[in-house]
Amino acid sequence: MDSLTSAASVLAAALAVGLGAIGPGLGQGRAAGQAVEGIARQPEAEGKIRGTLLLSLAFMEALTIYGLVVALVLLFANPFAG
Amino acid sequence: MLDMLNGLLFSPLASLEVGEHLYWEVGNLKIHGQVFITSWVVMGLLIGASLLGTRNAQRVPQGWQNFMEYVLDFVRTLTRDQLGEKEYRAWLPFVGTLFLFIFTCNWTGILVPWKLIELPAGELAASTNDINTTAALALLTSLAYFYAGFSRKGLLGYFKGYLYPSPIMLPFKIIEDFTKPLSLSFRLFGNILADELVVGVLVLLVPVLLPLPLMVLGLFLSGIQALIFATLASTYIAEALEDHEHEAGHEEEHGTEMA
Numbered sequence: 525m526d527s528l529t530s531a532a533s534v535l536a537a538a539l540a541v542g543l544g545a546i547g548p549g550l551g552q553g554r555a556a557g558q559a560v561e562g563i564a565r566q567p568e569a570e571g572k573i574r575g576t577l578l579l580s581l582a583f584m585e586a587l588t589i590y591g592l593v594v595a596l597v598l599l600f601a602n603p604f605a606g
Numbered sequence: 607m608l609d610m611l612n613g614l615l616f617s618p619l620a621s622l623e624v625g626e627h628l629y630w631e632v633g634n635l636k637i638h639g640q641v642f643i644t645s646w647v648v649m650g651l652l653i654g655a656s657l658l659g660t661r662n663a664q665r666v667p668q669g670w671q672n673f674m675e676y677v678l679d680f681v682r683t684l685t686r687d688q689l690g691e692k693e694y695r696a697w698l699p700f701v702g703t704l705f706l707f708i709f710t711c712n713w714t715g716i717l718v719p720w721k722l723i724e725l726p727a728g729e730l731a732a733s734t735n736d737i738n739t740t741a742a743l744a745l746l747t748s749l750a751y752f753y754a755g756f757s758r759k760g761l762l763g764y765f766k767g768y769l770y771p772s773p774i775m776l777p778f779k780i781i782e783d784f785t786k787p788l789s790l791s792f793r794l795f796g797n798i799l800a801d802e803l804v805v806g807v808l809v810l811l812v813p814v815l816l817p818l819p820l821m822v823l824g825l826f827l828s829g830i831q832a833l834i835f836a837t838l839a840s841t842y843i844a845e846a847l848e849d850h851e852h853e854a855g856h857e858e859e860h861g862t863e864m865a
Contacts, residue, residue, distance in 0.1 A: 575687070579841075582834040586789045589796035596799070 544591025
């Protein structure tokens with residue numbers, strides 16, 4: 525693999541996870557904050573709120589995982605390697 | 607076999623490997639031997655635990671039986687919350703198996719010192735850090751909810767649901783059938799592999815103390831991932847079983863309430 529492709533792949537891998545984690549991170553933080561407020565307001569609904577929150581966090585996290593998979597592909601199974 | 611199947615489904619990712627593998631030749635197939643070894647250990651653990659829990663069963667449970675009944679109750683609550691009182695019994699074995707297998711794979715990957723066992727190539731680790739394992743589990747889930755839909759509504763009845771609430775939704779429903787197993791497999795695979803990579807890198811840098819909190823975090827996260835996989839599997843099955851045409855009188859609750 526030539527050095528330009530290597531350098532570009534490494535940068536792309538870093539950006540894929542780094543940028544890909546911003547949105548879900550903000551979203552998850554906001555969701556968790558609202559969930560905590562909801563539990564504080566209505567403690568008896570804690571179980572219901574926690575369950576819904578966990579599912580929501582999983583869906584948001586999947587977006588970052590896609591970025592991680594792209595990064596792993598570029599690092600370990602690079603389709604652009606000549 | 608999983609490699610071939612994976613090659614068909616994820617052509618660009620078919621060779622996605624981190625490190626090396628212990629390859630076994632089975633006919634014309636090359637399979638990851640280390641994944642099978644750790645999977646068999648996990649199966650042995652689960653079967654052993656179940657046999658111990660049911661041997662000398664007593665009405666007032668003691669010791670190990672008590673613990674296993676707690677596990678069963680947890681899995682049952684998880685399934686019932688998604689599938690409802692009427693439906694969950696038929697699917698409890700499947701969802702329970704998914705949860706316990708994934709959970710035990712994840713935790714043995716972190717807790718058992720596989721490093722002490724030398725292999726000719728590759729290394730032993732959690733089975734779920736291999737995309738083949740997670741893709742197989744995700745496809746099992748797809749088969750399960752298709753079976754649920756077909757057995758409940760028949761072939762035409764199930765696919766008629768794809769036009770609900772409007773035919774405009776048809777392309778999204780079709781795409782969904784591909785993204786569901788994709789996200790299930792990638793989420794689990796990405797989480798487990800990422801945790802192991804992070805711990806591995808930290809061990810290289812600071813061998814003794816620093817990796818420990820991350821391993822504890824890994825135990826927590828991998829437990830959550832097993833829970834989420836099983837919960838989503840239940841949810842997909844519940845969606846397939848749901849009867850839209852009688853939704854007005856629908857009394858079952860498909861919430862995500864947890865004990």
